[in-house]
Amino acid sequence: MSLNGRWHTFRRVPSFYLPNEWRDWILDRGSLTQRLIEASNGNFSVRVVRQAWLQPNRDEALMLGCPMTTRALIREVELLCFGETWVVARSVIPSSTLHGEERQLKALGNRSLGTFLFKSRAMRRGPLQITQASPEHLSMQVGYSLHDPLWGRRSIFYLHEKPLLVSELFLPAVLRSQAKR
Numbered sequence: 001m002s003l004n005g006r007w008h009t010f011r012r013v014p015s016f017y018l019p020n021e022w023r024d025w026i027l028d029r030g031s032l033t034q035r036l037i038e039a040s041n042g043n044f045s046v047r048v049v050r051q052a053w054l055q056p057n058r059d060e061a062l063m064l065g066c067p068m069t070t071r072a073l074i075r076e077v078e079l080l081c082f083g084e085t086w087v088v089a090r091s092v093i094p095s096s097t098l099h100g101e102e103r104q105l106k107a108l109g110n111r112s113l114g115t116f117l118f119k120s121r122a123m124r125r126g127p128l129q130i131t132q133a134s135p136e137h138l139s140m141q142v143g144y145s146l147h148d149p150l151w152g153r154r155s156i157f158y159l160h161e162k163p164l165l166v167s168e169l170f171l172p173a174v175l176r177s178q179a180k181r
Contacts, residue, residue, distance in 0.1 A: 007154065027128065036087070049088075070095075076089070084173050086171055091113055093165075101120075
């Protein structure tokens with residue numbers, strides 16, 4: 001999954017930029033994992049697509065303040081509700097972050113990173129950035145024929161002041177779930 005789109009930081013997100021139907025999901029600063037668990041009545045799972053030591057994208061390295069040549073643990077997952085992909089996520093965790101309590105992040109497996117982050121008393125979250133992405137940013141494994149633009153967000157989380165970047169791209173299934181409620 002590549003999320004090399006144009007990311008924007010807003011003090012207040014203008015309504016002409018982010019459609020109303022997406023605002024509640026994209027701008028929510030709480031635990032996305034918890035929200036997905038609630039929206040799916042507990043029918044939630046995480047599918048790891050890839051986890052490897054790789055070089056972050058240029059904009060990811062800049063955002064994290066890492067040298068361009070650094071290697072980081074990159075974790076790409078699909079967040080599923082009712083067995084359907086609702087969100088694809090990419091986490092970039094610099095090796096310098098993976099010390100102390102945070103070394104557990106290397107072995108999350110199919111557990112949610114969000115659960116780990118939001119349980120930590122040492123966590124704080126930086127500002128949200130928002131992007132509008134085209135469906136080509138997704139690999140074919142999500143099984144969608146997508147035509148409409150997708151919306152995503154990213155932010156740096158700090159655990160004991162050590163950074164990691166989490167990017168999330170929301171798929172149309174999220175809105176379909178809301179329509180059924």
